[in-house]
Amino acid sequence: DTGVSQDPRHKITKRGQNVTFRCDPISEHNRLYWYRQTLGQGPEFLTYFQNEAQLEKSRLLSDRFSAERPKGSFSTLEIQRTEQGDSAMYLCASLSGRTYTGELFFGEGSRLTVL
């Protein structure tokens, strides 16, 4: 399978715990995006990378959130001291860097439930 993969698919945690999600993009795609989606809403942009550089962060990304893409390949999204309001689907997507245009390829998402 050469699509975008995300891990874990589901995570249940208690309030105050830290969680980390991983995204492996399509191998030749050098742009990687994180979105968050709550029930009944569309995806909301969180941040994106070009290779290892984080180019933009949304105001939604509070200081409890950190995203990295250390070698320009996979990316991690960490949420520290989780709150119930963090419960959502976290979606990763990648984009071919040849033209920086076109469609985003999404993974299946990581669903977070904070109890």
Added chain:
Amino acid sequence: SQQGEEDPQALSIQEGENATMNCSYKTSINNLQWYRQNSGRGLVHLILIRSNEREKHSGRLRVTLDTSKKSSSLLITASRAADTASYFCATVDSSGGSNYKLTFGKGTLLTVNP
């Protein structure tokens, strides 16, 4: 923040009927895309229309774009039960240059009854 607003929020039709969903947006765009999402799954790209295009077809899909009204429509013809999903429009702001990111609407939930 979400750029697009889809209309209707929910649509229920019978198999074989056509389904039309509309999207309105606020800023000047580079392109507009439609995505589909099955419940609990990731998004799948359906079709992209550029700001200088007015209509595009792909199989049973037809997309129109009216930049003067800042609106787009997605038509699915001869719907099937398997078309049941949420449909989202997403726009790319024209002012971004290489800053390429999609801003999504809230989606239309389409139910096709067999």
